[in-house]
Amino acid sequence: MNVLFECTYQGRRHIGLGLPAEGEPLRLVPLGDRDLKDLLLVGADLADLADLADEPATTVPAGELDAVSFRPPLLPDHPGGAMVGGFMQTHNVKVDADTPAQPNWFLKGLGDVLRISGEELRAPAGSVALTEEAEVVLVYVTDAAGEPRYAGYTFGNDLTDIGRFRRNRGHLSYAKLCDAAVAPWLFLGDPPSHVTGHVTIERDGEPCWRGEFTTGTKALHYGLDAIMSELFSHDALLTPGRVHYVYLGADRSSFHDGFRMADRDRVTLDFASHGVTLSNTVSCASPMLAAAAREGS
Structure with a gap:
């Protein structure tokens, strides 16, 4: 099962793959100015998130996971x-x-x-x-x-x-x-x-x-x-x-x-x-x- 998620870390939007394991570090890729739903619409290959990033992936240590805020899937910034x-x-x-x-x-x-x-x-x-x-x-x-x-x-x-x-x-x-x-x-x-x-x-x-x-x-x-x-x-x-x-x-x-x-x-x-x-x-x-x-x- 391929699983995709979006979150905020250190004030920036990131995406990741897989279900996070409790107590394990979390690998994230900065989303930058990209819109995740637009990437899905154009058929972007999300199997390797590193290909979508203009900068290296970030690994959040297990002790800092409280600083990661997850978002509902593909939720737009505006409620409407x-x-x-x-x-x-x-x-x-x-x-x-x-x-x-x-x-x-x-x-x-x-x-x-x-x-x-x-x-x-x-x-x-x-x-x-x-x-x-x-x-x-x-x-x-x-x-x-x-x-x-x-x-x-x-x-x-x-x-x-x-x-x-x-x-x-x-x-x-x-x-x-x-x-x-x-x-x-x-x-x-x-x-x-x-x-x-x-x-x-x-x-x-x-x-x-x-x-x-x-x-x-x-x-x-x-x-x-x-x-x-x-x-x-x-x-x-x-x-x-x-x-x-x-x-x-x-x-x-x-x-x-x-x-x-x-x-x-x-x-x-x-x-x-x-x-x-x-x-x-x-x-x-x-x-x-x-x-x-x-x-x-």
Whole structure:
């Protein structure tokens, strides 16, 4: 698996290859004035990053890794240069008699709703019942001709106010207006067919819920090519240069097990099959959410 990432180190943009190993030095190549998404659009060979650099690679010692700030894959500097959205109820485990021929699509927001591991996930103060959603995230870059070009995939947590959606099925758009966690690693290959892992939720520093998940294209009720073709048939999405982060839907979550998330809970998603972990604290000072969590505990 070829994996590409972008980060900031000593005030400068850098790129690297591979999943960083904990406690190991990190090899980085200065990006300079280049735009990583543009390099991908022109088909640059990223297998050897040294060929892209005008100066030598940098090795960050293990003791200085705290000075490296990772970024969501291909995230533009301006929030309006990215759209974050996805599909709901796409998985086979959620299929029922009312399942539509094309899944509902939702918009979570622009690029500034993306959070990497360690950052807080914000939710509206009026949230009813939040839940995690461990998902595959596809990344597309729209070229100069308005053609969406698949760049690769990563993994994310589509934090959702499922309580609001259950209370009013017409409120999917509101239910999705929470931050989304995303891993900074861009996997340069076809979307994964099979992804497994587990979720751990901590409250006041102690584990309070744990569950497993299965996702990937084999878990989908829908054909991926068909739903993506339908999505990108709409000109309103095809502004040249725009980056799209498409969340593909989730397996069952803690909510389906009767668990109620509370403000300041820490949610850790371990995509064990692919060596990726996301851990974020939920920030939502909602009296409704706190009361629901107390009743469910």
